[in-house]
Amino acid sequence: MRVTIKDVAKKSGFSITSVSLVLNNKETKIPESSRQLILSTAEELGYRPNRLAVGLLKKKTKLLGLVIPDNSNMFFSELSKSVEIAARKRGYSLIYGNTSDVYSRDYEYLKLFVDHQVDGIVITKSSHLPEKEDIRNLEFLQKNNVPFVVVDRQPKGFHSDMVTVNNTTGGYMATKYLIECGHRKIGCFTGPLGLTTSQQRLDGYKKALEEFNIRYDENLVVEGNFSSGFEDKAMSVFLNKKVTAVFCQNDIMAFGIYRAANKSGIKIPSQLSVIGYDNINLCDIVYPGLTTIHQPIDQIGEESVRILTKLIENSNQKIEAEVKELEPKLVIRNSIISIVEGE
Numbered sequence: 001m002r003v004t005i006k007d008v009a010k011k012s013g014f015s016i017t018s019v020s021l022v023l024n025n026k027e028t029k030i031p032e033s034s035r036q037l038i039l040s041t042a043e044e045l046g047y048r049p050n051r052l053a054v055g056l057l058k059k060k061t062k063l064l065g066l067v068i069p070d071n072s073n074m075f076f077s078e079l080s081k082s083v084e085i086a087a088r089k090r091g092y093s094l095i096y097g098n099t100s101d102v103y104s105r106d107y108e109y110l111k112l113f114v115d116h117q118v119d120g121i122v123i124t125k126s127s128h129l130p131e132k133e134d135i136r137n138l139e140f141l142q143k144n145n146v147p148f149v150v151v152d153r154q155p156k157g158f159h160s161d162m163v164t165v166n167n168t169t170g171g172y173m174a175t176k177y178l179i180e181c182g183h184r185k186i187g188c189f190t191g192p193l194g195l196t197t198s199q200q201r202l203d204g205y206k207k208a209l210e211e212f213n214i215r216y217d218e219n220l221v222v223e224g225n226f227s228s229g230f231e232d233k234a235m236s237v238f239l240n241k242k243v244t245a246v247f248c249q250n251d252i253m254a255f256g257i258y259r260a261a262n263k264s265g266i267k268i269p270s271q272l273s274v275i276g277y278d279n280i281n282l283c284d285i286v287y288p289g290l291t292t293i294h295q296p297i298d299q300i301g302e303e304s305v306r307i308l309t310k311l312i313e314n315s316n317q318k319i320e321a322e323v324k325e326l327e328p329k330l331v332i333r334n335s336i337i338s339i340v341e342g343e
């Protein structure tokens with residue numbers, strides 16, 4: 001049983017009314033000495049206000065929810081950190097749910113957050129969430145008038161507030177850099193192709209090949225899962241096809257290619273060049289340092305909470321959905337060699 005206002009009143013010797021006024025920070029004529037005694041008694045007993053009850057009264061809990069698909073991937077742990085910093089800066093607390101890419105949990109967490117009266121939700125959906133369920137989830141929030149911002153992975157056929165990074169540009173930059181280093185036979189190790197992020201990065205890969213008159217060969221494209229488990233299959237395809245470089249659509253899969261190359265006795269970058277995507281902190285730690293496409297994770301967190309708190313604080317108005325698209329950038333380290341003739 002939780003400590004209640006009644007327990008604090010009994011222990012301190014003050015009335016329930018006086019204790020309630022003090023613990024709810026209301027204007028009172030209660031002497032300061034008595035106020036301090038009530039507060040110290042509450043502290044001693046471990047009293048905590050029932051934020052849900054307060055939230056129901058005020059219609060605001062100052063609590064935000066965050067759904068992420070894989071907190072073992074530093075992209076998402078760094079994202080949850082940036083969302084938390086942005087929330088705290090605006091006086092909000094954050095609770096988050098990690099679905100571990102089990103897409104039925106997306107809806108479970110949304111219902112849990114609504115049950116706990118969060119004021120708004122930031123959502124990065126699971127990789128294989130079916131389109132119909134994606135739409136059902138977002139419509140569920142709309143029916144409950146819960147403001148939300150979609151981050152990174154766009155729902156198809158559903159216009160909502162969103163923060164994303166220009167994935168086509170990112171895929172193009174990665175591939176163009178490899179071509180400028182003399183590579184012509186370039187493998188592409190994609191994320192789940194049902195995600196807009198993966199599809200758009202693949203579009204950028206194709207765009208760069210076309211610009212340099214290099215024929216697109218779908219046999220050089222291997223679908224992964226933004227995590228691990230597909231790197232050995234990918235490596236065998238890439239070695240079989242004699243690629244000289246691989247564009248991995250996220251850093252975790254690039255590290256998988258490092259591991260598979262090591263197992264096959266292939267040296268990076270002298271025998272195989274690798275570029276990743278995200279620029280998570282590990283890129284500087286692995287050897288050789290991973291050349292990659294930087295996603296501005298801090299800015300993603302800041303922009304998603306800025307938009308969300310705008311929606312919360314103007315919840316009585318109909319506001320046109322805001323789509324914020326941020327720009328990626330190339331970060332050159334040591335995982336690519338130039339094979340340009342004469343260099």
Ligand code: RIB
Nearest residue numbers: 073075152197226250278
């Ligand atoms: O690393 C996880 C990937 O999933 C990131 O590239 C992010 O953009 C998300 O789509």
